[in-house]
Amino acid sequence: MGTILELQGVSMSFGGLKAVDSLSFDVRENEIVSIIGPNGSGKTTTFNVISGLYEPDSGDILLKGESVAGLRPDQVHDKGISRTFQSLRLFSNMSVLDNVLVGMHSVTDAGLIASMLRLPKVRREEAAMRVKAREILEMFPGRFSGPRQQQPAFSLSYANRRRLEIARALASEPALLLLDEPVAGMNPMESREVMEQIKVLRDKGYTILMIEHDMHVVEGVSDRVIAMDHGVKIAEGTYTEVANDPQVVEAYLGKRAAEATA
Amino acid sequence: MSLDHIVSVTIGGLTVGMIYALIALGYTMVYGVLKFINFAHGEVFTIGGYVAAFTLLTLGVNDGMSAIAVAGCLLAAVVASVLVPMAIGFLVERIAYRPLRGRARIIPLLSAIGVSIVMQQSIILVFGSKPVTIPTLALSSASIVVGGIRIRVLALVIIVVSAVLMAGLTYLVKSTRIGKAMRATSQDMEAAEMMGIDTNKTIAFTFIVGSALAGIGGFLVIMYYGSLKFDAGFLYGLKAFTAAVLGGIGNIPGAVVGALVLGMTETYGVSVDLGFLAWFVVAGLVLGLYVQMVRIPRRRLQHIAEDRRTPEYERSLLNVYRLTPYHGVKTLLAERTDALLSVSAEHAVRLMAGNVFLAVVAAVMFVNANVRIDTRWQPVIAFVVLMVILMFRPSGILGEAITEKV
Ligand SMILES: Nc1ncnc2c1ncn2[C@@H]1O[C@H](COP(=O)(O)OP(=O)(O)O)[C@@H](O)[C@H]1O
Ligand SMILES: [Mg+2]
Numbered sequence: 001m002g003t004i005l006e007l008q009g010v011s012m013s014f015g016g017l018k019a020v021d022s023l024s025f026d027v028r029e030n031e032i033v034s035i036i037g038p039n040g041s042g043k044t045t046t047f048n049v050i051s052g053l054y055e056p057d058s059g060d061i062l063l064k065g066e067s068v069a070g071l072r073p074d075q076v077h078d079k080g081i082s083r084t085f086q087s088l089r090l091f092s093n094m095s096v097l098d099n100v101l102v103g104m105h106s107v108t109d110a111g112l113i114a115s116m117l118r119l120p121k122v123r124r125e126e127a128a129m130r131v132k133a134r135e136i137l138e139m140f141p142g143r144f145s146g147p148r149q150q151q152p153a154f155s156l157s158y159a160n161r162r163r164l165e166i167a168r169a170l171a172s173e174p175a176l177l178l179l180d181e182p183v184a185g186m187n188p189m190e191s192r193e194v195m196e197q198i199k200v201l202r203d204k205g206y207t208i209l210m211i212e213h214d215m216h217v218v219e220g221v222s223d224r225v226i227a228m229d230h231g232v233k234i235a236e237g238t239y240t241e242v243a244n245d246p247q248v249v250e251a252y253l254g255k256r257a258a259e260a261t262a
Numbered sequence: 263m264s265l266d267h268i269v270s271v272t273i274g275g276l277t278v279g280m281i282y283a284l285i286a287l288g289y290t291m292v293y294g295v296l297k298f299i300n301f302a303h304g305e306v307f308t309i310g311g312y313v314a315a316f317t318l319l320t321l322g323v324n325d326g327m328s329a330i331a332v333a334g335c336l337l338a339a340v341v342a343s344v345l346v347p348m349a350i351g352f353l354v355e356r357i358a359y360r361p362l363r364g365r366a367r368i369i370p371l372l373s374a375i376g377v378s379i380v381m382q383q384s385i386i387l388v389f390g391s392k393p394v395t396i397p398t399l400a401l402s403s404a405s406i407v408v409g410g411i412r413i414r415v416l417a418l419v420i421i422v423v424s425a426v427l428m429a430g431l432t433y434l435v436k437s438t439r440i441g442k443a444m445r446a447t448s449q450d451m452e453a454a455e456m457m458g459i460d461t462n463k464t465i466a467f468t469f470i471v472g473s474a475l476a477g478i479g480g481f482l483v484i485m486y487y488g489s490l491k492f493d494a495g496f497l498y499g500l501k502a503f504t505a506a507v508l509g510g511i512g513n514i515p516g517a518v519v520g521a522l523v524l525g526m527t528e529t530y531g532v533s534v535d536l537g538f539l540a541w542f543v544v545a546g547l548v549l550g551l552y553v554q555m556v557r558i559p560r561r562r563l564q565h566i567a568e569d570r571r572t573p574e575y576e577r578s579l580l581n582v583y584r585l586t587p588y589h590g591v592k593t594l595l596a597e598r599t600d601a602l603l604s605v606s607a608e609h610a611v612r613l614m615a616g617n618v619f620l621a622v623v624a625a626v627m628f629v630n631a632n633v634r635i636d637t638r639w640q641p642v643i644a645f646v647v648l649m650v651i652l653m654f655r656p657s658g659i660l661g662e663a664i665t666e667k668v
Contacts, residue, residue, distance in 0.1 A: 051456050077458035089453040091446045102446045106458030108439055112467075115438035116430065172458060 002029050002064070004176050004207045005050070005081075010059035010069075012042075012049050012231075019045040021231035022059065027176065032198065032208045034218045036242070037228035038251055043211045044086055046228075047178050050209075051083050052076035064175065078106045080175030084165040084182060086211070092154035096144055099153055099164055100133040103171030136167050139197060159190045166197075170206075177201070179210040183217055195220050215243070227251070266411045271533040272526075277417045277486070279525025280424035284479035285502035286509070286517040287431065288351075288472025294448040294512035295468050298367070301374040302354060304499015305381035306347045306473045310480025311490040312385060314343035315394040325400050332401065343481035344474045350381075351473025355466055378495075385492045395489040402485050420482050427475060428518055434471075435514060444468060448512070508648055510658025519659050523651070524644060531643035537631025543624040546650070550620055553654055554613040559583040562606055579603065583610045590614065616653050 005027040012020040020042045027033045035043050049056050052073035061069040068076050082103070091099050108129060110122045137144040140163045148156075153164060162182060169177060182198070183191040195217045201208060202221070212218050218225060218239060225242040227235040235245040242248055285307050292300045323335040358377045362370045404415045435441040446454040447464045455461050483498075484490050501524060509520025530539060559580050566575065581589040582603060593607035635643065651659065 053452065053456065072460075073452070073455035074458050074460045077456060082458075083456060085453065089450050091449045091453070093449060094442070094445055098442055098445075102442050102454070102459070103457050105439065105443055105446075110439045112434075112438065112440055115440070116434060168457065 003027070003062075004029050004031075004064060005209065006062040006065075007046075007050070008060045008062070010046070010049060010056045010061060012045055012054055012056050018231050020049060020056075023228075023231070023233055024059075025226055025233060025236065027207060027209050030202065030205055030207055031223045032202055032210065032221050033224045033226060034222040034239075035209070035211045035226045035228060036213070036215075036218060036248075037234075041228045041251075042231035043228055044180055045231075047083060047180055047209075047211065050076075051081055051178065074106070077172065077174075080172075081178065082169040082172050082174035082176075083178035084162075084169050084180055086180040086184065088161050088165060090153040090161055090164055090168070093152055095150050095152055096137070096156070096164060097130070097133055097149040099168050100136055100171045101129060103168040104129050104133070105172075107172050133171065136170050139167065139170075139200070159186050162186065163194070166194075170201075175207065177206055177208045179208060179212075181211050181213060183212065183214050188216075191217055219243075268534065268538070269411050270413065271529055273413055273417050273421070274533070275526035275529035276522065277420050277525070278529060279522035280421050281479050281483055281486075282498070282502045282505045282525055283428065283518045283521035284424055284475045284482075285498055286505040286521045287428070287514065288476050289503050290506040290509075290512055290514060290517040291444075291468050291472050293506070294514075295444060295451075295465055296359075296363070296370075298359070298370050299374065299503065300359075300469075300472075301371070301499070302358075302377040302381055303472065303476060304495035304497075304502070305378050305385070306351055306354075306495070307476040307480045307483075307498055307502075308385060308490065308492065308495035309350060309381065310343040310347045310477030311484040311494070312389050312394055312480070312492075313346045313477070314339040314481040315396050315484050315490065316389065317342045318396050319394075323399065324397055332399065340478070340481055343477045345477075347473040347477030347480070348470045351469040352466055355469040360462070360465075382492060382495070389492070391492055393489045393491045394484070396484060398488060402488070416486055420486060423478075423482070427478065431471070431475070432514065440464070440467060504648065508651060508658055510660045510662045512662050513658065513660050516658055516660035516662075523659065524648070527644050527647045528640055531647075532635050532637045532640050534634070535631060536627040536633045536635070540624050540627035540631070543620055543627060547617060547620040547624060550613070550617045550654060554610065554617060555584050558609070558613070562602070565602060579606060582606045583613075613654070616650065620650070 003026050007024055007026070009022040009024055010020055011018065011022050023042075023046060025033075035046065037043055045054070048054050050061055050068075052068070052071050052075065055070045059069070060067050063076075063079050063081060066079070068079055068081070071079070091102060094102070108125060110125055114122045134149070137149060140160075143160055143163055144167070153161065156164060162185070166179065166182060169179075179198075183194050186194065191214055198208065198210070198217075198221050210221075222239055225235075225237065225239050226233055227242050227245065227248045229247075229251040234247045234251060235242045237245075285303065288303045288306070289300065292298060292303070317339040318335055321335045321338060323332060325332075327335070354377055358373045359370050362373055402416050405412050406415055406418075407413075433441075435444060443454070443459045443464045444467070446457065446459055447461050451461050454464075479498075480490070483494075502521065505521035505524045506517045507520070508524060509516030509518065530542070562579055562583070563576060566579070578589075579602070582593055583590075583606065590607040590610045593603050594611070655661070
């Protein structure tokens, strides 16, 4: 199986703070890799660098062997990396369906004049996209059925907003899906449901890099786990290997001990 | 006061309002996407008018020409008054705004003021400082008589053309791929980028569309009034910007509604008797009472915390709004009240003051029913009406589209 994503010594700092420090890892095709680590360990920043929001200070990011470091976010998305956000960033005033359709922006090409004239080609494309968007939404049975697709995103429940973020990211059928804490704030039942859906995505052939704090979910879906602390990768391997790694235990326990004394 | 008079005043108000709307759309779209007021937008309108006039004068349009030749000249003028502003809108964004994006908000604003001055001076340099005037065409002064009322054809053309353009714009923003990209960009630019939208392109497109609409506005104005001054864009721009804020900045239908309200206010204010105008104030009063008695209390009831929701508490909250000033003042003066009640009481007293003001104004107007306000008071009337509306609806008539309604 080929390598989809490869990070080679990627560093990213904000002022004096090294948020990501010469980080290297890879994600292979149809694999689910989870990144764990205490808050502030640089996980989200890693996602931001991969998706082009920041240009890395040093190092390279390869998608299927091709460098994507330094590209604009929309160009990275065009290359096949799509993501969700830890703090939800839906287009709140747009409908559920429109959110998914925006996710398809890079795979459609209806020009302005053709759209305004409603040429048959555009109408066909729009109809096809709608069908596809509905299919994606149906991945979450009963959550986005019927009239709910026309509701604005802000009217959704919290868990449904998280689901819609995943649907929007899937809309472009990305080569690599980045999920930033997909079950954060969900109750155990909802988390389990999302976990099952992530497994379904793997069966469909998706490759997923995921940040997650919920260890049940991490254990349940990950082929491999990467642990980070202070921007550095401190362990990598199967869930059991990483969970028992002394450095990982210290990173978490140290934090908990600090919390206990505080 | 005759019906004829009122119909023709209404058409006059709609015409002016539609022109304001064409310009206001550019302000509101750019604000929606960039949260930035493009103060140079008024000058784009002036340039549209000048370019149209220049084209017509160069082609030597006059009534001696055949109808087809005149139509050809007008078509050329329309095309020029759209294309040149489009190019200018694109270049201004590229040169003066894009490099400053992401800086403190005041910086692009200063740049916009600079651009506005540069454009005004350029108009003087290219076309001279005297107003540009086009020859009177039979077509632009033509009028039809409907039911005994004489109406200028051009006024109807302006109203219809603008309405069609606005419908087109609504379709564009709501339903097309680029329109969805515009809405996504206006709500969360970074997220839009990470969903594959080239926001630079989307922003450039927004400027181009806004400039084209302003350019058409310039063409229609030069046709309607026959002449234009180099600084016309200042006042038109200011009014259109006001209209955009009045309707809810960033809100596209809001810009149209705000512009029509402003156009009608200006026209009606000085063209009809106070006795007639008073009915508008009465309508405003009815609306104001509805807001105070029904709408706001209904919304406030939802703010009551679950554990405090008792029928008595709900009733006391409603009373604060419905039976002010008595309950409002009583609540304000009471020693211990809870936060929601006292905030509501303050709010209610303010709304009541607005309604009393409207009632007094209406009464005064009815007493002086036969007086007509002097034209010189036009800006003052417009100002007072705007302030009253914004007092009841601080975010504009239709609300700001970009604020998240959670
Ligand atoms: N845009 C930014 N500017 C400055 N500091 C940042 C920025 N983004 C993240 N950081 C800092 O980088 C560190 C890593 O943050 P983050 O990647 O969000 O951690 P995690 O997702 O692992 O909780 C934190 O100390 C955070 O404060
Ligand atoms: Mg994070």
